[in-house]
Amino acid sequence: MQASVCGTSHAKIILMGEHSVVYGEPAIALPLPSVTTTATLIFGGEGQRLTSRYYQGLVSDLPTQMMGVAKLINALTAHFQGENDAWELVIESDLPAERGMGSSAATAVAIIRAFFAAYHMELSHSQLLKWANIEEEVTHRSPSGLDAATVSASATLFYVKGQQSQPIEMNLSATLVIADTGIKGATKKAIAEVKKRFDTHPEETRHRLNHMGQLVEETRIALSNNDLRLLGRAMDECQADLKFLGVSSKALDHLVTVAKQNGALGAKLTGGGRGGCMIALTATALGARKLAAVLKENGATATWIQPLKGDL
Secondary structure (H helix, E strand, O other): OOOEEEEEEEEEEEEEOOOHHHHOOOEEEEEEEEEEEEEEEEEOOOOEEEEOOOOEEEHHHOOHHHHHHHHHHHHHHHHOOOOOOOEEEEEEEOOOOOOOOOHHHHHHHHHHHHHHHHOOOOOOHHHHHHHHHHHHHHHHOOOOOHHHHHHOOOOOEEEOOOOOOEEOOOOOOEEEEEEEOOOOOOHHHHHHHHHHHHHHOHHHHHHHHHHHHHHHHHHHHHHHHOOHHHHHHHHHHHHHHHHHOOOOOHHHHHHHHHHHHOOOOEEEEEOOOOOOEEEEEEOOHHHHHHHHHHHHHOOOOEEEEEEEOOOO
16 A cells, blocks of 8 residues: 555536426536635544644544444545555635535545545446445435535536436536535535425426526526526526425525625526525626625625636
């Protein structure tokens, strides 16, 4: 094994289809390659330790909120028969946690890649996703698999739960602004709320989920035809559906409204909701920079700008 090995991954956002993807509808997600996570496995020392912004100490003492990571590391250690190996796993990430940008999946993918590289084992993409699901099932209960697929990809993905994701054509001249509310998302609560809506309002809920699936198809057309008007309208309609499902929040609604009032062609939450991030569509990079400044003046704690032109 090598003395020090790195595994990397990056952030993602869901452009269209969050929550409805859990119920069999398609979704479209974008990798954000400039927002990275790195896991470095350094052999030597005593015991098996983890160093991150949230925890420093023995893997065996990881806190409850990191049980997904603990289960993954234990499974990898057993797989490589490395129970007696001593190492430090250092995780460095630009991703804000619990903001709908795939932080847990990105961490899992980086860890898996580091372990496989350290033990000189080949890793197929399908194997990578299966391993990542070990962590994601603990963190998100019934994950769609979209996060892990996107944080390990280099292209925009069209995804249906249970099927292999497909890269899709991007022929768009536009820019996205991603804005963080500064409030942790609550994916588990949001998923539970959608299920509750299904129990209490089954027909309307199914209608909304089906509509979101239709919006994904419209978005796919918009991306390939450089149709900003269609994409913006789809984003706005999707936000209305997500509000009905009970997964938006006052902070998200506020930033969406500010974006629309300041020239955004479309705006919506991204990810699990109940906090986290929103996205807004602009025609130009200059417009995106101006909008990002306005969003920060109106409560966003951080912003990112992502061009939407061909390969990301």
